[in-house]
Amino acid sequence: MAALVPDGWEASTLPARKQEPAMTPNRLGGDPLEQIIADALSQLASGAAPPQIERTRIDIKEEPGRRAGDGSVAPGEQHNEEAAVYLAGEMACMANTPGGGAVVVGVADDGIHIGTELDEEWLRHRIWQLTERELTVAAREAVPAGKRLLVLTVPGAHAPVSFRGKLRWRVGANCVEVDPVAWQAQALQRLGYDWSVEASGHSLRDARPMALELARRYLRERAAPADIELADASDRDLLTRLDVLDAQGRLTNAGSLLFVETPFAGIDYMRRDMAGGDSTQRIESTLPLLEQIWEAERAGLAANRTTHVATGFVHRQVRAIPELAFREAIVNGVTHRDWMAPAPTVVEHTGDELVVTSPGGLIGGVTPDNAITHPAAPRYRHLAQAVAKLRLAERQGTGIDRMVAAMLAIGRPAPVISEVAGPYVRVTLLGGPPDPTFVEFVHALEPAAIAGVDTLLLLEQLCRVGWTDAASAAPHLQREPAEAEEAINRLLGARLGDSTVVAEVAGVPPGDPVVVRLSDEAAERLTARQSHLQVPAGRDALFIAWAEARGRISSTEAADLAGVSPGYAKRRLADLADRGNLRPSRHNRNGRGFHYLPAD
Numbered sequence: 099m100a101a102l103v104p105d106g107w108e109a110s111t112l113p114a115r116k117q118e119p120a121m122t123p124n125r126l127g128g129d130p131l132e133q134i135i136a137d138a139l140s141q142l143a144s145g146a147a148p149p150q151i152e153r154t155r156i157d158i159k160e161e162p163g164r165r166a167g168d169g170s171v172a173p174g175e176q177h178n179e180e181a182a183v184y185l186a187g188e189m190a191c192m193a194n195t196p197g198g199g200a201v202v203v204g205v206a207d208d209g210i211h212i213g214t215e216l217d218e219e220w221l222r223h224r225i226w227q228l229t230e231r232e233l234t235v236a237a238r239e240a241v242p243a244g245k246r247l248l249v250l251t252v253p254g255a256h257a258p259v260s261f262r263g264k265l266r267w268r269v270g271a272n273c274v275e276v277d278p279v280a281w282q283a284q285a286l287q288r289l290g291y292d293w294s295v296e297a298s299g300h301s302l303r304d305a306r307p308m309a310l311e312l313a314r315r316y317l318r319e320r321a322a323p324a325d326i327e328l329a330d331a332s333d334r335d336l337l338t339r340l341d342v343l344d345a346q347g348r349l350t351n352a353g354s355l356l357f358v359e360t361p362f363a364g365i366d367y368m369r370r371d372m373a374g375g376d377s378t379q380r381i382e383s384t385l386p387l388l389e390q391i392w393e394a395e396r397a398g399l400a401a402n403r404t405t406h407v408a409t410g411f412v413h414r415q416v417r418a419i420p421e422l423a424f425r426e427a428i429v430n431g432v433t434h435r436d437w438m439a440p441a442p443t444v445v446e447h448t449g450d451e452l453v454v455t456s457p458g459g460l461i462g463g464v465t466p467d468n469a470i471t472h473p474a475a476p477r478y479r480h481l482a483q484a485v486a487k488l489r490l491a492e493r494q495g496t497g498i499d500r501m502v503a504a505m506l507a508i509g510r511p512a513p514v515i516s517e518v519a520g521p522y523v524r525v526t527l528l529g530g531p532p533d534p535t536f537v538e539f540v541h542a543l544e545p546a547a548i549a550g551v552d553t554l555l556l557l558e559q560l561c562r563v564g565w566t567d568a569a570s571a572a573p574h575l576q577r578e579p580a581e582a583e584e585a586i587n588r589l590l591g592a593r594l595g596d597s598t599v600v601a602e603v604a605g606v607p608p609g610d611p612v613v614v615r616l617s618d619e620a621a622e623r624l625t626a627r628q629s630h631l632q633v634p635a636g637r638d639a640l641f642i643a644w645a646e647a648r649g650r651i652s653s654t655e656a657a658d659l660a661g662v663s664p665g666y667a668k669r670r671l672a673d674l675a676d677r678g679n680l681r682p683s684r685h686n687r688n689g690r691g692f693h694y695l696p697a698d
Contacts, residue, residue, distance in 0.1 A: 131155060135200050135249060142202070143242035147209035152271040154465065155199035157188060160206040161214045174215030181214075182221060186228035189235050189252050190261040191273035194281060196288055196461070198254040199268060202240070204247035213245035221248070232259050258282075267521075269459055270466075274519040280458065283438040287461055287477055293437065294478035298354035301347050302334055305357040309386035310336065313357075316388075316488050325489060340484050352481035355387045355437070356488075364432055366442040367394040369401050373448050382442065387432060391425075391490070398424055398447055407534045416537065418450040419529035420504035423513070426497040427525050429490045431456040433482055434523075450529035459521030466515045469498045470551065471576040499551045501527070506554035507540050509533025509627075539623050544593040552577075552585040553592070560616050561627040564640045564659055565603060567613040570647060586614055594619055605654030613648070615659060631660070634670075641671060642679050645696045651680070652693040 134156050141151050148158035163180030164172045185201065192199035204214040218237035225235055236251045258265050258281045265281065266273045286293075310333055317329040328339055337343035342353025349358065364387050369379040379401075381393050403418040417424075431443040436458025446453040460466075462475020476482035482491075491497050502512045505527060514526040543549050552575055559566050559574050566574075568583035575582050590612075592599045597619035606613055615621075621628060630636045637660045644659060645651040656667035671694050672687065674680045680694040 131198060131200060131251065135202075135251070138200075138202060139240055139242045139249075142205060142209075142211070142247075145209060145243075148205055148207055149271070154195060154268045154270060155192070155197060156202070157192070157199070157268075157271070158202045158205050159185075159188070160212050161203055161216065164212070171212050174213065176215055176217040177220055178216060179224075181216060182224040183228060185221070185250065186225045186233070187261045187264075187266075188273065189225055189250055190229055190233060190259045191266040191268060193233055193252045193255040193259045194265065194267040194276065196254055196284060198252050200249055200251040202247055202249050204245060211243050211245035211247070214248050215246070216248055218248060221250075225250075229259060229261060254288075256285075269517050269519055269521045272519070274521065276521065277439075279438055280436060280521070283436055283458070284461065292478055292480050294350060294352040294355070295480035296351050297344060297346075297348040298351045298358075300349045300354045300358045302337060302343060302349070304349070305333065305337065305353075306386050306389070309357040309388045312388045312392050313340075313488055316490055320489050340487050341480070342484050350480060351437075352478065352484050355481065356484060357386050357388065360384050360387055360390070361437075362440050363442040365390045365394050365428070365445055367397055367445040368447065369397060370446070370448040375448075388488075391428060391432065394428055394445055395425060398428075398445075398452070401447060402529075403450065405532055407532055407537050414537070416508055416532045417529070418531065419452050419527050420508060423501040423504040423527055424452060426491060426501045426504075427452060427454045427513070427527055429485060430454075430497050431523075431525065433485050433491060434458075434477055436477065450531075452527040452529065453524060454526075455518075455522050455524045457520065457522055459517050460523055466517065467573070468576050469515050470502055471499070501525075503551040503554055505529075506551075506558055507537070507549070509536035512555070512558070533627070535623065535626065539594075539620070542594055543599065544595075548588065548592045553589055556585060556589055560600070560614070561624055563643070564628070564631050565613055565615045565644065567611050567648075569611065583612070586612060590614065594623075603655060604658035605652050610648075618661070621661065637662070637670060638674060638679070641674060642696075645680055645694060650683070650693045650695055 134153070138151050138156050138158065142158070152158055161174065161178065161181050162184040163178050164174065166172060181203075185203065188201050192201065203216065205211050218239070222235055222237050225233060233252065238249050240247045240249050258278055265276055265278060267276045267281065313336065314329040317325040328336065331339065334343065337349070337353060337357070340353070342350050342356065344350065355364070361384070363382045363384055365381070367379075367381040368377045370377050379397055381390075381397055383390060383393075399421070402421070402424065404415050405418070407414045407416045428443075428445055431445070431454040435443055435456035439457035441457045443457070444455045446455075458477065460469075461477055464472045464475050474482070485491050498513070498515065505512055509532055510530060511528045514528070516524045518524055540549050540554070543553070555575050556566060556571060559571060563570070566586065568579045568586060571582040571586060572579045575585060577585070589600050590598070590602075594617070598617045599620050600614040601617045603613045603615050616624065616628070625632070631640055640659060641651055641656050644655065651671065653664050653668040653671060656671055657664045660667065671680060675682055675687075675694055679697055681697055683693050683695055
């Protein structure tokens with residue numbers, strides 16, 4: 099049978115239909131994008147709104163051109179030129195994003211499924227025409243909640259795809275303009291190209307003595323025999339063993355950055371005593387990167403307030419921003435940045451806050467939601483390895499986990515990691531006076547090795563929320579639920595003197611996943627960090643959140659969670675039901691096994 103071709107089309111100009119994903123020689127197993135799409139459709143079916151779902155590679159839109167001036171939705175049509183033009187721009191943006199992406203059409207921002215009647219073949223062809231025959235997208239129907247949606251997908255482009263004179267790609271959940279040089283650098287990185295390992299125009303004799311001396315200082319800081327032995331080596335042996343000097347005596351680009359000069363200011367350090375105030379110190383140069391890091395560290399140390407904290411019989415000096423976190427933020431800001439972008443890594447040290455903004459977006463699958471646990475994905479592997487050998491940063495990963503642990507251990511918030519337009523990566527450390535009670539609490543944990551990043555994150559969640567289980571802890575720890583369950587089990591085995599650190603919540607039905615709260619001893623020690631849960635409004639919010647997450651709440655569970663009497667808990671739950679925040683499992687609100695359910 100002859101193929102049916104819509105009026106006005108030439109069969110020879112039709113883009114090929116996208117076939118179902120198949121295993122290819124360079125991809126084993128399923129397509130990650132298909133899993134992202136499946137997860138998004140599942141969340142849409144359960145009533146989630148687009149802002150809760152959208153990520154770098156998935157976007158959700160209502161069909162443009164169907165809203166009247168009063169906000170009402172007009173009936174859908176098969177051909178909608180306004181929608182085609184808009185979606186052509188969105189799909190070009192997705193194509194420019196590493197790995198490509200998908201746009202689901204037919205859902206409003208508030209989660210209402212408006213649906214779409216767009217003809218998928220017409221839309222595919224129109225997008226192809228609007229992008230000057232550069233972009234072939236796949237289109238298929240989906241009906242996750244009774245309304246027809248369209249899922250448009252496109253693979254990552256091998257060459258940049260501009261639309262109406264603009265080159266855009268995804269940063270987080272938004273399309274932003276990108277410089278062609280930055281796009282090309284990202285493409286080269288995906289192909290495995292490492293600029294930092296290439297030979298530079300510098301040799302051993304160009305290395306600055308001060309940079310060599312700083313390298314030796316950093317190596318001696320750890321006092322490990324192998325590091326001290328390397329620090330005592332000759333200049334040639336030092337650089338050779340750091341793998342930044344080749345057999346012909348040429349420094350690699352990484353070696354040139356570290357020991358000779360940077361092509362433009364690598365770090366722009368600015369110190370302000372308060373937000374909006376004039377800078378009291380500014381450091382900016384093209385000296386070797388090691389010297390720039392040293393100068394920024396030294397300036398930061400002078401301005402980084404010290405507090406004396408007593409833990410038992412020991413008095414400790416604690417910085418407003420832990421020194422380890424301060425260094426990691428700066429070193430990662432220059433190691434993992436895009437050195438093809440002629441802009442410095444900006445270090446803003448304002449009061450007790452440090453903000454490090456680096457050119458170049460997150461790469462290799464790293465996102466703000468997985469930065470703690472994602473395997474290392476350095477933009478310049480050779481540079482990262484040299485920095486790690488110098489003991490300046492974490493050898494195995496990005497050092498984010500060490501920053502998180504250092505900040506949480508003194509009772510300060512975890513670092514805030516974000517990707518902003520440019521693209522840039524921004525790391526914010528919210529320093530300030532440490533919490534002496536929490537510092538002492540952490541030092542009292544047994545065994546001492548338990549006080550790692552997982553435990554500190556769990557303690558932060560327990561203080562903030564009041565309880566945790568594997569499902570709720572997993573995204574907070576940036577781990578799979580099974581790994582989160584292991585972390586909770588390890589914490590169940592930890593001690594705080596003669597007491598446990600956490601306890602299982604009473605009243606949880608047999609067979610349900612384990613849920614823990616702070617033990618009575620731990621809660622008493624950390625009462626100030628849970629004060630928001632100890633007032634009526636805080637307890638009510640705790641009960642509602644528990645019911646929504648766990649699917650039910652009994653007076654036994656509520657009493658144990660909040661540390662109140664069963665009678666008080668029963669009265670609070672009944673009041674919440676009367677106000678419509680909960681609903682009873684039985685109308686008579688009585689009998690064995692009676693409990694409350696989340697509100698409809």
